[in-house]
Amino acid sequence: MSWDAVVEMLSSPLMQRALLAAILVGATAPIVGTFLVQRRMALMGDGIGHVALTGVALGWLIGTWADLVPQDTLAIPGAVVAAVVGSIVIELVRERGRTSGDLALALMFYGGIAGGVLLIKVAGGTNASLVSYLFGSISTVSTTDLWWMVALAALVLVVGIGLRVALFTVSHDEEFARASGLPTRWLAITLATLAALTVTVAMRVVGLLLVSAIMIVPVAIAQLYARSFGRTMVAASVTGVSVSVVGLVLTYWNDIPPGATIVVLAIAVYAVAAGLRPALRRPVPAHDPHPDLPDDVVLAREDTRD
Amino acid sequence: MSADRTDATGPTNAVEAHGVEVTLGGSRILLGVDVVVPAGEVVALLGTNGSGKSTLVRALLGAVPLSAGTVHLLGEPLGPRAPWSRIGYVPQRMPASSGVSATAVEVVASGLLHGRALRPPRGWRTRVRAALDAVGMAGHERRPVQEMSGGQQQRVLIARALVREPELLVLDEPTSGIDVPTQATFVDTVARLHGQGATVVVILHELGPFEPLIQRAVVLRHGRVVHDGLPPRPRLDHAGATHHHEHAHHDPDPPPTGPALGPTLGPTLGMEAP
Ligand SMILES: Nc1ncnc2c1ncn2[C@@H]1O[C@H](COP(=O)(O)OP(=O)(O)OP(=O)(O)O)[C@@H](O)[C@H]1O
Ligand SMILES: [Mg+2]
Numbered sequence: 365m366s367w368d369a370v371v372e373m374l375s376s377p378l379m380q381r382a383l384l385a386a387i388l389v390g391a392t393a394p395i396v397g398t399f400l401v402q403r404r405m406a407l408m409g410d411g412i413g414h415v416a417l418t419g420v421a422l423g424w425l426i427g428t429w430a431d432l433v434p435q436d437t438l439a440i441p442g443a444v445v446a447a448v449v450g451s452i453v454i455e456l457v458r459e460r461g462r463t464s465g466d467l468a469l470a471l472m473f474y475g476g477i478a479g480g481v482l483l484i485k486v487a488g489g490t491n492a493s494l495v496s497y498l499f500g501s502i503s504t505v506s507t508t509d510l511w512w513m514v515a516l517a518a519l520v521l522v523v524g525i526g527l528r529v530a531l532f533t534v535s536h537d538e539e540f541a542r543a544s545g546l547p548t549r550w551l552a553i554t555l556a557t558l559a560a561l562t563v564t565v566a567m568r569v570v571g572l573l574l575v576s577a578i579m580i581v582p583v584a585i586a587q588l589y590a591r592s593f594g595r596t597m598v599a600a601s602v603t604g605v606s607v608s609v610v611g612l613v614l615t616y617w618n619d620i621p622p623g624a625t626i627v628v629l630a631i632a633v634y635a636v637a638a639g640l641r642p643a644l645r646r647p648v649p650a651h652d653p654h655p656d657l658p659d660d661v662v663l664a665r666e667d668t669r670d
Numbered sequence: 671m672s673a674d675r676t677d678a679t680g681p682t683n684a685v686e687a688h689g690v691e692v693t694l695g696g697s698r699i700l701l702g703v704d705v706v707v708p709a710g711e712v713v714a715l716l717g718t719n720g721s722g723k724s725t726l727v728r729a730l731l732g733a734v735p736l737s738a739g740t741v742h743l744l745g746e747p748l749g750p751r752a753p754w755s756r757i758g759y760v761p762q763r764m765p766a767s768s769g770v771s772a773t774a775v776e777v778v779a780s781g782l783l784h785g786r787a788l789r790p791p792r793g794w795r796t797r798v799r800a801a802l803d804a805v806g807m808a809g810h811e812r813r814p815v816q817e818m819s820g821g822q823q824q825r826v827l828i829a830r831a832l833v834r835e836p837e838l839l840v841l842d843e844p845t846s847g848i849d850v851p852t853q854a855t856f857v858d859t860v861a862r863l864h865g866q867g868a869t870v871v872v873i874l875h876e877l878g879p880f881e882p883l884i885q886r887a888v889v890l891r892h893g894r895v896v897h898d899g900l901p902p903r904p905r906l907d908h909a910g911a912t913h914h915h916e917h918a919h920h921d922p923d924p925p926p927t928g929p930a931l932g933p934t935l936g937p938t939l940g941m942e943a944p
Contacts, residue, residue, distance in 0.1 A: 402770040530788040533780035536772055537765050540830070543731035543840075545754030545785040583770070591814050592773040 373616050381510050382502045382612055382622070388517040389566040389578060390608030394586070394600035395524045396562045397579030399555055402593070403535040408556070409576030411454055411469040412447045412563045414476030417572050419446025420497045421483035428487045435489070439497070440512050443567060447560035450476070455556040459549065500571030500623030502612065509568055516565045520558050531555055532593055569608065570623035578604060581630040585637050589644070607633060683742070684709045684838045684869035685730060690739035692722075692729045699725045700893045702739070709744075709837075712860075712870040712883045714901055717890035723873045724762055726890065727840050730871075731759055744838055754784035758836030760844045762873075764815065764823045771814035774826045778802055781830035801833035802826070804859055806852055821847045828856060839863060841872040845879070853879050877901060 373379050400408055423442020427435045450472055457468035484494050496504060505513075524531070534541040534551040541548045559579075566575045586599035611626030685707040692700040699722050707713050717723050728734045730741055732748050741748040744756060758781070778798045782790040802808055805825040810818070815826055824847055831839065839860065845853045857879045860870055864883060877884055881901075889897035 398770060402768045402772075404768055527788055529779060529790055530783055532772070532776065533783050536768075536777065536780060537761075539728065539733045539765070540759065540761060540780070541783075543728065543733040543759045543761070544757075544781075544783060545732065545750060545752055546783060546788070547750070547786075551788075587770055591771050592812065593770055593776050596770050 369617075373613070378503060379616060381505050381507065383609065385502055385505050385510060385513055385569050386608035386612045386622075386626070387605055388513050389569045390582075390605035391601050392517045392520045392524075393562050393566050393575075393579040394582035394604040395597055396520060396555070396558050397583045398586075398593070398597040398600055399524070399531050399535050400559060401580060401583045401587070402532070403555070405458070406580050407469060407576065408451070408454060408559055409563055409579045411472040411476075412451050412560050413567075413572040413575040414473045415450030416443040416447040416476070416560075416563055416567060417480035417494065417497060418476050418483060419443040420494065420567075420572075421480040421487060421489075422446060424489055424493070425483050425487035435487070436493070440509065440564060440567075443497075443564045444516070444561065446476075447563050448557050451556035451560040452553055455552050459552070496571075497567060498571050498573050499621060500567070500569050500574065502569050502622045505568050513565050513568070516561045520561050520565070523554065524558055527551070527554065528594075528597075536593075570626055574623050574627045577627040577630065578608070581627070581634055582607070585630070585634045588634075588637050588641050603630075603633065682709055683707065684711070684744055685871060686740075686742040687730055688740050690726070690729055690741065691737045692725055692734055693737045694725065694734065698737075698893065700729060703890070703893070703895055705730070705888060705895070705898075707869055707871060709869050710864070710867050712864055712872070712880075712885050714877060714880065714884045714887045715871060715873045715890065716875075716887055716902070721890040722893040723890055724842050725893075727759075727842055727871065727873065731757070731840060750785060752785070755787065755834060756837040757784075758831030758834050758839045760824075760827050760831045760839075760841045762842040762846075763820075764827060767816040771816055773812050773814055774802055774807060774818075774829070775799075775811045777815050777826050778829045778833050781833040784834065797833055798829075801829040804832055804855075805829045806855060821849060821852070824848055825852065825856075832859065836863070837868050839868055839870045839872075841870065843873050843875065846875075850879075857883065 374383075397406075397409070400406055419442040420436075420439045421442070422445075423438035423440070424436050426442065427438045430438075432438065454468055454472065480494060481491060484491065530546065530551055531554070533544075534546060534548050535555070538548055541551070562579060563572070563575045566578055570578050582600040582604040583596065585603050586596045590596040590599050607630040608626050611629045612622055614620065614629075615622040615625050683706055685705060687703065687705045690700055690703040690705075691698065703722075703726055705726070715723050715726065725734060729736055730743070730748075732741075732752075736748075743752045746752045775795075775798050778801055779790050779794055781801075782794050782797065799808070799811065802811055805828050807822065807825050807829060810822065815823055818826065824844070828841075828844055831841075841860075845856060848856065860868075860872075860880075861883055864870055870883070872880060872884075874880060884901045886899065887897065887901035888895055
């Protein structure tokens with residue numbers, strides 16, 4: 365590609381908005397994803413995504429009733445509300461035991477999609493109206509959408525990074541967190557809410573069906589190489605921005621769907637990263653893997669004396 | 671939980687638990703346990719596998735919900751207002767790995783959060799280093815705990831409890847899997863904290879290197895306290911035998927409800943659960 369082509373791409377307002385959206389999503393989603401993976405709730409984003417679809421349709425329905433123009437003005441607020449409520453329900457059910465948490469997630473998957481399809485019909489739309497939410501349509505991101513995304517992403521970043529250690533603690537060892545008097549339920553609900561907001565931020569870029577991929581796959585890539593939680597999070601975020609921007613740029617010159625491109629790219633990066641891991645991984649800091657054992661010598665001497 | 675606040679005894683008791691009942695998965699694990707630990711005492715909590723020792727300390731610290739009973743820690747009722755910054759807890763083991771690496775520093779730093787303190791205080795790095803140093807893990811700060819041996823993980827958990835410089839230390843089999851020299855170092859650390867007035871509740875299967883420190887033993891059996899008094903001094907019985915049986919030699923009375931209770935607290939008792 366020539367320099368002129370790049371300048372042309374960057375001067376397109378549509379592309380500017382899309383790039384900003386991609387960077388926001390690429391940076392925030394993996395941060396929340398790192399906590400979710402650590403908490404063994406990698407699929408939570410999917411559950412929330414499905415519920416958010418009902419929220420989109422609900423927003424649409426209210427928009428139709430209120431004669432708003434365009435009808436889907438309230439789609440994102442609707443998605444935010446449904447996602448937050450859904451995530452808190454998932455979290456509270458999970459608290460009661462893991463198997464039923466699994467089941468709750470499954471119910472949300474089906475209920476969310478079915479509810480969305482039903483409500484959109486009631487609202488006078490068609491299933492096609494939902495497609496852009498299901499699979500993302502970054503090219504239709506409006507300035508209003510973008511402001512929503514900026515605000516939500518900022519909130520996710522501030523809370524997620526500000527409460528990083530507390531969210532780490534509750535995700536790493538919930539029992540210890542409870543035995544330390546930490547408000548574990550509130551922290552878990554905070555994390556669930558962050559996940560819900562992330563889903564709605566990422567919805568326009570990769571679509572609700574693929575939203576979880578941009579939260580989880582960069583983390584999967586990062587954890588192949590990173591040796592600490594903090595580094596995993598930073599590396600996942602950087603990876604997320606990279607694949608989102610590269611994927612988006614690819615769709616500028618090729619007629620391919622951005623959301624799917626970004627996700628396929630991320631998975632390709634994962635495959636390559638996993639393949640190269642044995643060769644590339646930084647060697648473990650050079651020290652004897654066995655802790656120094658001067659005491660052994662002492663014990664042995666004592667034994668011989670006996 | 672904080673039904674009655676009879677502060678008559680005041681903060682002279684580090685732990686004061688009355689009528690503690692815990693139901694997990696439909697079975698009653700603890701049945702009316704009373705434990706009072708005066709400040710500054712070192713108490714061993716003994717009992718066979720599954721007798722409810724871990725459940726008791728988890729209940730005392732609010733990690734599992736009580737179905738009945740009251741708990742006061744350092745004079746405050748269990749809850750958000752308990753003095754969490756002065757309580758350190760070493761659980762029996764580290765939770766299974768989740769795939770995201772966490773370094774020793776990150777795990778120990780999580781011990782600096784408590785109650786309403788949701789962010790580590792200033793100068794946390796120095797404190798974390800010192801705590802890791804105290805358990806002989808200096809030089810392993812940046813290693814992922816997932817790559818450590820069981821004993822090394824245990825040391826990290828101890829450091830996570832020590833980093834608060836606790837006044838009440840609750841230890842669940844802290845020295846299992848730890849080599850003899852490190853056990854000795856750890857016992858020295860506990861002895862030093864005890865010398866400064868700390869209270870220690872420690873779950874053990876054998877008194878081992880803790881023996882000189884232990885002032886009292888509480889023995890659990892089938893979720894009830896069956897002995898509360900002098901620690902079992904005659905160690906000859908224990909030395910050769912399997913450590914599945916901790917007998918309270920000073921208290922030959924059979925447990926009052928003994929025969930009715932199976933080791934799993936069968937379905938008859940489970941039915942009573944709400
Ligand atoms: N989450 C749970 N759900 C159901 N039952 C449980 C749960 N946790 C513990 N139990 C049961 O409670 C009983 C007491 O367990 P606990 O871990 O307190 O024993 P312990 O005295 O610490 O044993 P050990 O010496 O093996 O550590 C056991 O019978 C165990 O099966
Ligand atoms: Mg135990």
